[in-house]
Amino acid sequence: MDTKQLISEAKMRFNHNSAKSYLKDKYDSKLSVATQGGLWKATPTLIAVLSAYDEESIVLIDEYNNPILVNRLALLTIIKETYKTVMDAWATEWAILEKKR
Amino acid sequence: MGNLREEKMTKGILLFAFNTDKVDYFRMAVHTAKRAKHFLNLPVTVITDDSTDIEKYNFTFDNVIIKPADKSNTKDLDIWINKGRYQAYDLTPYDETLLIDTDYLINSDTLLKVFDLYDDFMCHNNTSYLMIPNAEQEKLNTNSFNTLWATVIAFKKTQKTKMIFECMRMVQENYEHYLNLYNLLGLSFRNDYALTIAHRIVNGQTEDTRDYIPWNLVHIGNNTIAYNDNDSLLNTSYTIEYDHWHNGKIRKEYGIVTDTDFHMLNKTNYMELINE
Numbered sequence: 001m002d003t004k005q006l007i008s009e010a011k012m013r014f015n016h017n018s019a020k021s022y023l024k025d026k027y028d029s030k031l032s033v034a035t036q037g038g039l040w041k042a043t044p045t046l047i048a049v050l051s052a053y054d055e056e057s058i059v060l061i062d063e064y065n066n067p068i069l070v071n072r073l074a075l076l077t078i079i080k081e082t083y084k085t086v087m088d089a090w091a092t093e094w095a096i097l098e099k100k101r
Numbered sequence: 102m103g104n105l106r107e108e109k110m111t112k113g114i115l116l117f118a119f120n121t122d123k124v125d126y127f128r129m130a131v132h133t134a135k136r137a138k139h140f141l142n143l144p145v146t147v148i149t150d151d152s153t154d155i156e157k158y159n160f161t162f163d164n165v166i167i168k169p170a171d172k173s174n175t176k177d178l179d180i181w182i183n184k185g186r187y188q189a190y191d192l193t194p195y196d197e198t199l200l201i202d203t204d205y206l207i208n209s210d211t212l213l214k215v216f217d218l219y220d221d222f223m224c225h226n227n228t229s230y231l232m233i234p235n236a237e238q239e240k241l242n243t244n245s246f247n248t249l250w251a252t253v254i255a256f257k258k259t260q261k262t263k264m265i266f267e268c269m270r271m272v273q274e275n276y277e278h279y280l281n282l283y284n285l286l287g288l289s290f291r292n293d294y295a296l297t298i299a300h301r302i303v304n305g306q307t308e309d310t311r312d313y314i315p316w317n318l319v320h321i322g323n324n325t326i327a328y329n330d331n332d333s334l335l336n337t338s339y340t341i342e343y344d345h346w347h348n349g350k351i352r353k354e355y356g357i358v359t360d361t362d363f364h365m366l367n368k369t370n371y372m373e374l375i376n377e
Contacts (some may be wrong), residue, residue: 012353015343019356021234022319026361029316034217039315064311097357 038062
């Protein structure tokens with residue numbers, strides 16, 4: 001190994017932007033939920049919409065832009081659970097990677 | 102009264118592995134099969150030609166299908182045996198198939214989710230490159246639409262999917278025509294292009310977004326090197342090294358990837374990974 005290569009290796013840095021991008025790819029895939037005849041992505045917006053209504057059933061547009069009649073509370077339960085599980089794992093892994101230099 | 106007994110649909114993985122002088126694709130297939138069995142718990146069928154000495158790999162696939170290799174394609178002046186992928190529809194022994202490239206490294210059970218999400222066909226339409234955030238999506242040509250990726254295809258045997266694979270065959274057999282028609286980049290036949298064109302034709306030149314896997318296909322590019330973080334066959338943690346050119350200098354960067362499936366574009370690096 002020559003001096004240039006040694007210096008280059010010593011200066012090697014963890015790329016935090018890449019890590020953010022990789023984590024987004026990784027955990028985005030876990031936010032998709034197929035249930036009640038539609039495809040949903042567990043997002044704060046979906047949770048807010050589901051929480052804002054009182055009705056037992058409502059019609060929502062799914063990820064494929066189809067209107068789907070859903071059981072509101074059943075969907076809310078699954079979406080909230082998925083969102084929390086994924087976000088907890090995402091935050092844990094980010095906390096580890098954030099410390100890398 | 103309806104039939105109460107529902108027949109269980111069979112699910113499995115299909116791999117194409119034709120060895121060339123430079124790349125041991127069957128070795129890759131064995132590695133992929135071992136990981137697929139562990140992470141996805143699905144049977145694996147491999148399609149290869151009679152020149153492969155299967156015994157020497159010391160691994161038993163659930164099915165081995167022998168088909169002649171079509172050696173009429175080249176890439177970087179070497180033979181590239183990637184033609185004939187359209188045969189997947191007829192050759193698969195499964196009702197629901199995951200057709201996966203042998204250089205796709207399975208590190209999780211994420212792909213199982215596709216079976217819950219799809220109607221009868223799914224592939225990737227979006228990609229990302231590890232260590233290169235915001236990399237542009239590949240297009241058929243500079244003014245055209247995004248390329249679909251044949252790296253991972255999930256399909257059931259339906260009339261629509263049959264048409265997609267038959268269309269892929271048509272594109273392959275008339276590739277020069279489609280090369281000119283779509284002004285495709287490069288001269289080598291690519292299954293990604295055949296799939297993109299076939300999918301468009303079958304859907305009346307429109308996009309059917311239901312057929313797209315709702316997360317990105319993650320690539321490890323040619324200028325990026327992956328290292329196993331441990332010696333286990335079922336290792337799922339990798340250190341990724343990348344030479345970032347900045348102001349005429351190389352700045353070495355690294356990242357760590359765990360429990361994430363990815364597609365290795367650098368076959369030499371992939372062989373090093375699986376031989377470690």
